[in-house]
Amino acid sequence: MEAMTAKSHILLGQTLSFDGDPFNDPGAPRHETRGAVVVEDGVITSTGPADTIQRPAGAQVHDYGEKLITAGFIDAHMHYPQTAMIASWGKRLIDWLNDYTFPEEARFGDRAYAQEIAARYFDLALAHGTTTSVSYATIHPESVDAYFTEAQRRGLRALTGKTCMDRNAPDDLRDTAQSAYDDSKALLETWHGRDRLGYVITPRFSPTSTPEQLEALGALWAEHTDCLMQTHISEQVEEIAWVHDLFPTARDYLDTYEAHGLLGTRALYGHAIHLTEREEARIKEVGAGLVHCPTSNTFIGSGLFETARLKSAGHRVGLATDTGGGSSFSMLRTMAAAYELSQLRGTALHPSQLMWLATCGSADVLHLRDKIGNLAPGMEADLVVLDLHSTAAIAQRAARANDIWEAVFPTIMMGDDRAISAVWVGGRPCLD
Structure with missing residues (x-):
């Protein structure tokens, strides 16, 4: 795993998290078109719009552009x-x-x-x-x-x-x-x-x-x-x-x-x-x-x-x-x-x-929902960054998307390891 000196990181990109179960509440998903995830000592400390998030001094910034950051x-x-x-x-x-x-x-x-x-x-x-x-x-x-x-x-x-x-x-x-x-x-x-x-x-x-x-x-x-x-x-x-x-x-x-x-x-x-x-x-x-x-x-x-x-x-x-x-x-x-x-x-x-x-x-x-599976303060920083344009077939469909779900669905249906742009484990990148 890559050694890094910084203990604080800011990941920028689209972000996807959940306030509840979308099977019960269609309003549970939370999507930011330009979001931020702040990671300190392997734990997510804050998430939200990139232009309003409090940024720790000395944090290393990782800008993933329009790619989607979600829980691993x-x-x-x-x-x-x-x-x-x-x-x-x-x-x-x-x-x-x-x-x-x-x-x-x-x-x-x-x-x-x-x-x-x-x-x-x-x-x-x-x-x-x-x-x-x-x-x-x-x-x-x-x-x-x-x-x-x-x-x-x-x-x-x-x-x-x-x-x-x-x-x-x-x-x-x-x-x-x-x-x-x-x-x-x-x-x-x-x-x-x-x-x-x-x-x-x-x-x-x-x-x-x-x-x-x-x-x-x-x-x-x-x-x-x-x-x-x-x-x-x-x-x-x-x-x-x-x-x-x-x-x-x-x-x-x-x-x-x-x-x-x-x-x-x-x-x-x-x-x-x-x-x-x-x-x-x-x-x-x-x-x-x-x-x-x-x-x-x-x-x-x-x-x-x-x-x-x-x-x-x-x-x-x-x-x-x-x-x-x-x-x-x-x-x-x-x-x-x-x-x-x-x-x-x-x-x-x-x-x-x-x-x-x-x-x-x-x-x-797994009785681990207080530790993994979501982008939220206090969660362990296991993250995946998805390229929603990873292949020509996916990109041409995603280009016609009217919302985040039309953009994500082609990657779900046609995506593979080429869609995995970065992976973070315990607040450290192991694939980036």
Whole structure:
């Protein structure tokens, strides 16, 4: 990361922030055509019109012209060990896991390989404007250490946990109920709350954990209630049928977690496409987070997440790439896919809602909305600067825009890493 002597910085350009949730309040977005973000010691101290903002003496000025400054993107569900096998052809979920995922994840007991892929993942994520990632690791403690070590070196806010599996996985990827508890606890005690890092208790999903392992991880979560817990739920109909066969006395898929202490407000449930009425009601009741993974849902053929309906019903929803089941490291492409899937459900998500999902919405499900995801005083200065004219196709459409949303939408739909003009992490530029 680039060394800089100045502790105070002023970023100038268009700015986008949120005073609330645009799904509930269309007036929540705040756009300045010539705005400023003041950063001191890694924290945003003020935002507003550039001509009225109080400028600290000696601050270094970074003028981005007409480019758009917003909070860095937050990827709320991904698998960094699958970085090298992204875009593997043509499988349904269970086949895809067996043919591609498990063989690759078996390599992560090699600390050097885990470190190589962790560095590659963060290079790719930052190049696409993602400043916070929530990842599954593998069963190997080395995979957790590699991810956190690399994130810490870069000053990133990052979260992960050892992925626990004690059945229905290859021999070299299975642990036990006791080792899952012991390894997770040791890693949690080493990494959780260290610098900008957070540990996430991580059963992969019910089919790969015995009731005994789910019970052990539920007990660990009860002992460390400030941690998040992440898992998968109701991604594909075949998976749901498999869960029913494995847990014949459970009321539904969610009950396989609920019965073992793995339902709570700090839970993150990835996919959640085919939830029953009872599951939706219980998740809403406890305030758990749902994480929408649209490029993965289309790539693996899982189904259509109902973003607008679930938000209208009061659910907390974040957005994620789900790499490598997801087919892109880009949260811009992920927003575009969320728009396309919502269209198939009969609702056109507004550009402000898409940008909110990738920033404030994801921060909310991570219980980090007081730290990241918005341009506001007191927030950590993780920022992305978007070039709204990054390609000829985007530029010619943006030139006809009548407002900021017509200018932003072409970048959401057609943008990629070329649209990422600058990235700031903890108040320092790492891509500029």
